[in-house]
Amino acid sequence: MRNLKLLLTYDGSRYRGWQRLKGTDNTIQGKLETALTRILDEPVELIASGRTDAGVHALGQVANFHCQSSMDCREILSELRRYLPGDIGVLSCEEASARFHARYNARRKTYLYRVWNSSAPCVFIRGQVYRLETPLNIDAMKEAAAHFLGTHDFRAFCTGKGSGKSTVRTIDALTVTRQGQEVQIRIRADGFLYNMVRIITGTLLEVGMADHPLTAGDIPGILETQTRSYAGYTVPAQGLTLVEVEY
Amino acid sequence: MRNLKLLLTYDGSRYRGWQRLKGTDNTIQGKLETALTRILDEPVELIASGRTDAGVHALGQVANFHCQSSMDCREILSELRRYLPGDIGVLSCEEASARFHARYNARRKTYLYRVWNSSAPCVFIRGQVYRLETPLNIDAMKEAAAHFLGTHDFRAFCTGKGSGKSTVRTIDALTVTRQGQEVQIRIRADGFLYNMVRIITGTLLEVGMADHPLTAGDIPGILETQTRSYAGYTVPAQGLTLVEVEY
Numbered sequence: 001m002r003n004l005k006l007l008l009t010y011d012g013s014r015y016r017g018w019q020r021l022k023g024t025d026n027t028i029q030g031k032l033e034t035a036l037t038r039i040l041d042e043p044v045e046l047i048a049s050g051r052t053d054a055g056v057h058a059l060g061q062v063a064n065f066h067c068q069s070s071m072d073c074r075e076i077l078s079e080l081r082r083y084l085p086g087d088i089g090v091l092s093c094e095e096a097s098a099r100f101h102a103r104y105n106a107r108r109k110t111y112l113y114r115v116w117n118s119s120a121p122c123v124f125i126r127g128q129v130y131r132l133e134t135p136l137n138i139d140a141m142k143e144a145a146a147h148f149l150g151t152h153d154f155r156a157f158c159t160g161k162g163s164g165k166s167t168v169r170t171i172d173a174l175t176v177t178r179q180g181q182e183v184q185i186r187i188r189a190d191g192f193l194y195n196m197v198r199i200i201t202g203t204l205l206e207v208g209m210a211d212h213p214l215t216a217g218d219i220p221g222i223l224e225t226q227t228r229s230y231a232g233y234t235v236p237a238q239g240l241t242l243v244e245v246e247y
Numbered sequence: 248m249r250n251l252k253l254l255l256t257y258d259g260s261r262y263r264g265w266q267r268l269k270g271t272d273n274t275i276q277g278k279l280e281t282a283l284t285r286i287l288d289e290p291v292e293l294i295a296s297g298r299t300d301a302g303v304h305a306l307g308q309v310a311n312f313h314c315q316s317s318m319d320c321r322e323i324l325s326e327l328r329r330y331l332p333g334d335i336g337v338l339s340c341e342e343a344s345a346r347f348h349a350r351y352n353a354r355r356k357t358y359l360y361r362v363w364n365s366s367a368p369c370v371f372i373r374g375q376v377y378r379l380e381t382p383l384n385i386d387a388m389k390e391a392a393a394h395f396l397g398t399h400d401f402r403a404f405c406t407g408k409g410s411g412k413s414t415v416r417t418i419d420a421l422t423v424t425r426q427g428q429e430v431q432i433r434i435r436a437d438g439f440l441y442n443m444v445r446i447i448t449g450t451l452l453e454v455g456m457a458d459h460p461l462t463a464g465d466i467p468g469i470l471e472t473q474t475r476s477y478a479g480y481t482v483p484a485q486g487l488t489l490v491e492v493e494y
Contacts, residue, residue, distance in 0.1 A: 011373075078366070089368020091367065119325070119328060126258075
């Protein structure tokens with residue numbers, strides 16, 4: 001069996017997320033598996049670095065799959081590009097080692113969250129940003145961001161019942177930058193809990209809002225409580241992009 | 248009567264063009280007039296610098312309209328932003344002199360045509376570029392572009408029966424640049440004939456294609472023939488953006 005690795009980009013706007021769902025083919029995984037199964041003439045199952053939610057985008061999602069076909073990687077790539085809809089793109093297709101597993105072997109991931117912080121129109125990128133007109137104090141957000149760096153239990157910054165699995169993660173980069181009317185939050189970690197980027201972003205935004213009581217100094221305390229309700233809101237999926245997966 | 252001037256940006260993908268059409272409200276003009284009529288509680292008719300075709304975008308379209316309402320420009324702007332769909336944006340709304348006419352007073356316009364010249368995916372800007380995988384010789388295209396500069400009869404580079412109106416125009420800037428996988432053609436003139444940007448672009452692309460017989464040296468001769476069939480093909484609307492109108 002060959003093991004092939006795909007580097008993918010997609011505009012998640014139209015899709016119900018990465019994961020294949022029964023009763024709809026409107027998922028990224030579904031579209032890709034259907035195309036691959038047709039091209040290779042054998043059933044294909046994709047393993048992604050992680051499942052992106054409905055509306056979340058990717059610049060560099062990684063997935064692998066096993067197959068018996070002897071079709072050349074370049075031919076698979078060009079066939080995929082012919083079959084896939086315009087909002088799912090394959091950047092590369094290459095042979096991986098037999099043991100490569102896109103999820104288990106992921107060492108680090110980088111996400112970008114884009115906020116359109118203006119009442120001005122943003123027609124061309126409207127599907128990739130979260131519109132928020134409230135003025136933001138970027139310095140306060142940067143100060144808050146620093147408290148997330150390092151290894152912490154992020155239980156307060158995730159959604160879910162806590163299945164007993166570890167909620168400890170290590171964030172090694174978290175930047176907040178303003179470029180004109182857009183505020184970008186970029187976060188890199190060894191792994192992410194469910195909704196972790198969106199809740200950390202919501203918390204940073206609350207710190208940045210003048211009329212919100214949350215301040216940068218509150219972050220360590222919230223981490224300690226391990227209680228979701230003390231953290232900020234979950235920002236919408238459409239502003240989120242999976243940028244890179246490192247192995 | 249007041250005369251108000253709007254600076255507009257729009258993603259033309261979903262629309263049947265600028266001009267209001269009977270039997271559909273799916274035009275840019277239609278959406279704006281409906282919103283303005285509702286906000287100002289009086290019938291409003293917009294005059295644009297020119298009609299953009301179905302699928303054509305704008306970064307800086309200009310339109311004016313007359314009204315009797317005494318509503319503040321800032322309030323009109325914020326109401327418009329509330330009413331309009333996300334793919335039509337109003338950049339500004341200001342008082343204009345009584346005689347200002349967005350079409351008659353336009354001195355110069357700039358258009359941008361974007362070509363995605365690669366087999367690689369371009370998922371996020373797919374609605375704003377024309378995909379063309381054929382390799383392009385940019386130097387040849389630049390040489391051809393130089394022949395269009397100045398005042399010429401552009402009858403060969405427009406669509407239409409020729410209603411007797413002048414087809415002489417002056418192009419004062421025409422640049423061809425490559426930025427990574429994208430080739431951009433930017434053209435500024437005192438006015439444009441129907442499909443003129445798209446036919447000039449198609450001609451430049453044919454000059455850039457190695458296996459196409461058209462060369463830069465052929466341009467002066469085509470201008471002279473004043474015959475549409477000697478010029479290049481009309482590239483698709485979706486790659487075209489009206490960038491700026493000068494008064």
